[in-house]
Amino acid sequence: MPEQLYWDDIGAGTEITPLVKIATTQMLVKWAGASGDFNPIHYDSVYVDSVGLGHIIIHGALKRQWLIQLLTDWIGEQGVLKKFSCQYGGMDYPRYMKTISEPQAGETWFCKGKVTRKYIEGDLHFVDCKIGLENGKGEITTSGRATIILPAK
Amino acid sequence: MLPEEIKKLVGTSGKVQFYEVEKGAIRRFADAVDDANPLYYDEKYARNSKYGSVIAPPGFFGWPLKQIRNSPLAIDIPPELESAFAQAGYPLSLVLDGGIEYEFFLPVRAGDVLSAITTIRSLRERSAEAGTIIVAFLDTIYHNQAGALVAKQQAMFIRRSFNPPSKEPANA
Numbered sequence: 001m002p003e004q005l006y007w008d009d010i011g012a013g014t015e016i017t018p019l020v021k022i023a024t025t026q027m028l029v030k031w032a033g034a035s036g037d038f039n040p041i042h043y044d045s046v047y048v049d050s051v052g053l054g055h056i057i058i059h060g061a062l063k064r065q066w067l068i069q070l071l072t073d074w075i076g077e078q079g080v081l082k083k084f085s086c087q088y089g090g091m092d093y094p095r096y097m098k099t100i101s102e103p104q105a106g107e108t109w110f111c112k113g114k115v116t117r118k119y120i121e122g123d124l125h126f127v128d129c130k131i132g133l134e135n136g137k138g139e140i141t142t143s144g145r146a147t148i149i150l151p152a153k
Numbered sequence: 154m155l156p157e158e159i160k161k162l163v164g165t166s167g168k169v170q171f172y173e174v175e176k177g178a179i180r181r182f183a184d185a186v187d188d189a190n191p192l193y194y195d196e197k198y199a200r201n202s203k204y205g206s207v208i209a210p211p212g213f214f215g216w217p218l219k220q221i222r223n224s225p226l227a228i229d230i231p232p233e234l235e236s237a238f239a240q241a242g243y244p245l246s247l248v249l250d251g252g253i254e255y256e257f258f259l260p261v262r263a264g265d266v267l268s269a270i271t272t273i274r275s276l277r278e279r280s281a282e283a284g285t286i287i288v289a290f291l292d293t294i295y296h297n298q299a300g301a302l303v304a305k306q307q308a309m310f311i312r313r314s315f316n317p318p319s320k321e322p323a324n325a
Contacts, residue, residue, distance in 0.1 A: 087252035
């Protein structure tokens with residue numbers, strides 16, 4: 001695990017350490033099983049064609065969970081994720097598999113974020129952040145906000 | 154105009170549901186995200202952490218103890234709302250997850266049994282490119298087995314109405 005992040009060490013504009021993700025059809029099947037979302041638009045190409053979608057799409061909730069990981073990785077064990085929100089603005093499409101474990105060449109996603117404000121309420125040290133998921137074309141397809149509590153030195 | 158059978162459901166709550174947070178379910182959830190945080194699977198590591206036991210990633214609230222609904226989706230839609238949507242021509246196949254908002258109060262631990270109650274906060278009809286849509290906001294509150302507040306959730310989802318495809322004009 002990386003070193004603990006402290007409230008004192010960051011300020012408005014500080015960038016959250018980005019998190020890189022590659023979505024594959026295999027990952028979407030795992031997510032369907034782990035989350036309970038079995039909508040076939042996330043794994044069945046024939047069904048996807050029949051409803052006119054054009055491509056298997058990534059679950060919004062998986063993108064949400066990537067953004068949550070972006071934050072929990074960054075704030076470390078002593079940090080607390082207090083509030084989180086995200087909106088799914090654009091669809092994302094996973095890579096197909098090349099081998100049993102490797103994806104085909106294609107898109108890579110970046111979870112990113114920035115501190116917008118830091119403040120103290122009572123004896124707790126808060127930080128507000130803007131977060132987003134960037135696709136391979138540099139477009140933000142999911143955006144959101146978070147409030148975290150960090151330890152202070 | 155929103156059909157009356159849908160509109161009258163605003164402000165109503167579904168039945169309390171119970172969610173069991175299994176250790177294995179947490180591990181599979183974290184694995185599906187490709188999140189290797191040892192707090193989610195390494196019992197020894199978690200015991201020595203500030204949490205003292207394995208926790209779930211924020212956003213995971215376990216699995217329903219009684220699978221009373223027959224839904225293929227993870228979005229928890231109260232059954233009364235679901236049948237009203239279907240009757241009004243908004244089938245489940247045309248649902249989109251719009252986004253989510255959480256406020257967390259306590260960590261979710263392996264072994265917890267959470268109770269959840271969902272209230273239909275608002276339903277709005279809008280015109281979109283693809284026809285009429287309904288934007289629904291559902292509020293869910295989770296408590297743990299000790300009766301302590303764990304999280305508040307506000308989910309947004311979108312339903313498209315089903316417009317039967319118009320008949321092809323007969324070619325001369």
